[in-house]
Amino acid sequence: MGRTRAFDRDTALERALDEFWRHGYEATSIATLTAAMGINPPSLYAAFGDKRKLFTEAVRRYQETHGAFSTRALAEEPTAREAVERLLREAAEVYSDATHPPGCLIVSAGVNTTDPQVIAELRGHRERAKQAIRDRIDHDIRSGRLPRDTDSGGLAAYYAAIIQGMSTQACDGCGRTDLVSVAALAMRAWPEEHPDPDATRSGSDGLGCTA
Amino acid sequence: MGRTRAFDRDTALERALDEFWRHGYEATSIATLTAAMGINPPSLYAAFGDKRKLFTEAVRRYQETHGAFSTRALAEEPTAREAVERLLREAAEVYSDATHPPGCLIVSAGVNTTDPQVIAELRGHRERAKQAIRDRIDHDIRSGRLPRDTDSGGLAAYYAAIIQGMSTQACDGCGRTDLVSVAALAMRAWPEEHPDPDATRSGSDGLGCTA
DNA sequence: GCATATCTGTAGTGATCGCTATACAATTGA
DNA sequence: TCAATTGTATAGCGATCACTACAGATATGC
Incomplete structure (x- = not known):
């Protein structure tokens, strides 16, 4: 009533x-x-x-809406490389889409904020996104596609930095073309892969992965 | 008095x-x-x-102090590659130096600000820094060290994004080791170079360069 | 000493901050 | 029809914002 x-x-x-x-x-x-x-x-x-x-x-x-491409890319692509590649490409498009504000809310909305809870909240989202990238890379390391000595932490920090940098560039007026170019260049840092992962090591421990 | x-x-x-x-x-x-x-x-x-x-x-x-490494690196190194490499390496060290606040003032201090003059001021500094990278790359394209079809604008946007991403990572608590790793990975995007620039083209127009 | 000039500390300006007390409008159940 | 409940609008709460009027303190030039 x-x-x-x-x-x-x-x-x-x-x-x-x-x-x-x-x-x-x-x-x-x-x-x-x-x-x-x-x-x-x-x-x-x-x-x-x-x-x-x-x-x-x-x-x-x-x-759940504009930022959902991130978890989708990491979950739906068959390899970590394709997942990160799609993640960056879609970020380039979303961040420069003129139908909504530029850049990423998670990256920019908590900068220069005095409320520590807000800072922690957004930083937590960023750290979780970085960890998700690292987990996807670790998955491909276990499966044998990526070398065992791959520094998944450094690689995840690198791609997190790329995404955050692309957000800043978008806020500075950078267009879709330049952002896509940034995304493409960023993929040059991807390590050498084994084309056929399960053939490189006998009884890979990556068999049980379902994600 | x-x-x-x-x-x-x-x-x-x-x-x-x-x-x-x-x-x-x-x-x-x-x-x-x-x-x-x-x-x-x-x-x-x-x-x-x-x-x-x-x-x-x-x-x-x-x-003039903490941020001076940027212009120094671009001015003092003999090649664009070495300049950008040093620029990223020194950024990694400065942004994670615990003797002062983390990250870059130019990158972060104007985010979420209502005063448009402050926004424009810092954005201008960032755009000028990106343009300086591009100029240094163009210089090596003219001298023949870098391929003529090198996309200097896209490359400069890429390294600008890297620097801004490193600043955000530093503000999120990323340490010197991870930032140096990000800087090293970022250099993998650098295009193939001609080892002896002036031999590739007769009468290169890069001869008169003094910067 | 004394006029003058500049800095310092107190206190307070109007504006805006996040937030809410209060009164009124609108809807439901009896 | 009428009490009960919930949303809306006005108006204002104390706190803080950038900024300053004013008076007292400290220096120089004469």
């Missing part, structure tokens, strides 16, 4: 996501949020709790 | 630089600045004008 909500919560959340994406957490005020969402402060607080909870929810929405 | 200044302007500027470096332009308030500089607001405004002028002066100080 009670009065029905006069605005759509989902579209309001997407308006908030757009603001956070464009200006970051701290530089986005409640006033600009309510203006973009078309509601008044009490409605915002009733529907989302407070600014930080709204931000967390916007980040989740971002990861 | 008049009362003498009770604080050292240079050390106060360096304290301000440290604050801007650590928290960015907007997240650094006049209150934290005056606390770090050991002075009161009127002294700050008398000595530096306002917050934005103090920031601009801090950026200049940064470029």
Whole structure:
């Protein structure tokens, strides 16, 4: 019972996501949020709790939509190389897509923020993404496709840096063409692979992998 | 004549630089600045004008000290490859040096800032740094060391992205070892070179270069 | 000593920050 | 129809923002 909500919560959340994406957490005020969402402060607080909870929810929405290409690329491609290659190529396209703000929300929205919880939240997402790349590389090391002495940690840090650099470049006005070029150049760092992985070592321990 | 200044302007500027470096332009308030500089607001405004002028002066100080390795590397090394290699290696060391804040002030201090002049100022510095890399590459293309079809713009965007990504990685807690590894991997994208540049083309137009 | 000039510390300006008390509108169940 | 419940709008809370008016302290030139 009670009065029905006069605005759509989902579209309001997407308006908030757009603001956070464009200006970051701290530089986005409640006033600009309510203006973009078309509601008044009490409605915002009733529907989302407070600014930080709204931000967390916007980040989740971002990861489920614009940022979902990352986990998809790592999960769907047959090899780590193809996964990272697709990851970079799609990042180049998403970051320079003019239908939404440039760059990556996870990379940029928490920079220069005083709230330590927000900093930790986004840093956690970045570290998890880097770890996901490393896990995918380790998988191909175990399967024998990549050399046993491959430094998966260094390689993951490298591709994480590439992605974060591409985000910054996009925010500086870099277009799709240049970003795709950056992604292609970044793949030159990929180590030499064994074309037929399971033939290199007898009884590879990568057999049980299902991811 | 008049009362003498009770604080050292240079050390106060360096304290301000440290604050801007650590928290960015907007997240650094006049209150934290005056606390770090050991002075009161009127002294700050008398000595530096306002917050934005103090920031601009801090950026200049940064470029003359911690950030000077960039222009030095591009100017002092004999080839573009060695210049960029040194640029990345020294960036890895400076960005992870624990004696000062992590990362690069030029890269991070203007993110999520509402003042468009501050955004434009730092973006200008980044674009100029990228252009300097491109110029150094073009120089080696003209001298014949690098292939004529080298995409200097894409290559410069790539190394600019690497540097910006290394800065973000450093801010996320990445240590010197990992950053050096990222820098080394990034050099794998460098194109094939002619070992003896002037022998490849008769009367190379790179002869008159002095930089 | 004294006028003048410059710096320093206190205190406070209007504006904006995130957030909310309060009153009113709108809907449901009885 | 009417109490109960929930959303909305106005208006304002204390805190902080960048910045400064003002008065007292300290220096120089005479």
